[in-house]
Amino acid sequence: MSRLGALVLLRLAKDFFLLLESSFRNGLKRIQLYPLGFRSHYSTSIAWSVSADGGGNGGRVIVGKKTTLDVGVVLRAYGGSIDIGDHCSVNPYSVLYGDGGLKIGNGVRIAAHCVIVSANHRFDDLSRFIYLQGQDPKRVVIEDDVWIGAGARILHGVTIRKGTVVAAGAVVTKSTEGYSIVAGVPARKISTRIPAGSSA
Numbered sequence: 618m619s620r621l622g623a624l625v626l627l628r629l630a631k632d633f634f635l636l637l638e639s640s641f642r643n644g645l646k647r648i649q650l651y652p653l654g655f656r657s658h659y660s661t662s663i664a665w666s667v668s669a670d671g672g673g674n675g676g677r678v679i680v681g682k683k684t685t686l687d688v689g690v691v692l693r694a695y696g697g698s699i700d701i702g703d704h705c706s707v708n709p710y711s712v713l714y715g716d717g718g719l720k721i722g723n724g725v726r727i728a729a730h731c732v733i734v735s736a737n738h739r740f741d742d743l744s745r746f747i748y749l750q751g752q753d754p755k756r757v758v759i760e761d762d763v764w765i766g767a768g769a770r771i772l773h774g775v776t777i778r779k780g781t782v783v784a785a786g787a788v789v790t791k792s793t794e795g796y797s798i799v800a801g802v803p804a805r806k807i808s809t810r811i812p813a814g815s816s817a
């Protein structure tokens with residue numbers, strides 16, 4: 618066999634081994650998380666350190682096809698739901714809460730250290746500790762083709778509309794317009810991805 622042939626064979630064998638290894642690792646991780654209400658497509662890539670928990674009471678974390686959950690990602694449904702679509706990525710150390718319901722569409726990029734919160738503590742009653750006043754859950758929706766920059770925070774009741782770019786470090790307290798770029802604390806629209814004069 619020629620030297621080139623041997624190199625190609627070696628490369629193919631390495632790719633095959635890596636495929637087997639990642640399928641095995643993802644499979645083990647899925648099995649480990651299943652009793653906690655975690656369901657995912659077999660093509661989902663799940664880092665060892667991912668922590669996911671439906672939180673009982675029918676709480677569920679559901680992840681679609683070819684989505685990547687990177688190291689340190691925490692998904693906590695607290696009895697609600699976290700539903701992540703296909704071809705998404707959740708980057709290192711992002712934390713997603715689903716008590717009020719969290720629905721993420723397809724092709725969504727969530728950068729490192731983001732937090733998505735779908736409930737607030739109630740705090741109207743001064744005579745009682747905040748932790749005794751219960752929660753005010755409100756669904757968060759992230760539509761398709763959204764990019765959320767590093768360290769952004771998305772708060773309860775917000776819909777991030779299709780094609781939005783959320784700048785790094787933004788705190789989003791209100792729903793966004795489709796294809797807008799929002800930045801700052803609280804986040805405001807700074808620009809749009811829609812070219813001037815376009816009817817999109």
Ligand SMILES: CC(C)(COP(=O)(O)OP(=O)(O)OC[C@H]1O[C@@H](n2cnc3c(N)ncnc32)[C@H](O)[C@@H]1OP(=O)(O)O)[C@@H](O)C(=O)NCCC(=O)NCCS
Binds near residue numbers: 728766783784798
């Ligand atoms: C939002 C973002 C995409 C905008 O990029 P851009 O279109 O090239 O924008 P510019 O750098 O030209 O900045 C436009 C304006 O927005 C402001 N701005 C940009 N990013 C900002 C941010 N994160 N927070 C607050 N303001 C921001 C700029 O200061 C500038 O303001 P000015 O016009 O008053 O000078 C980019 O700044 C960003 O935050 N990217 C996220 C990067 C990231 O988290 N990557 C993770 C890897 S997945």
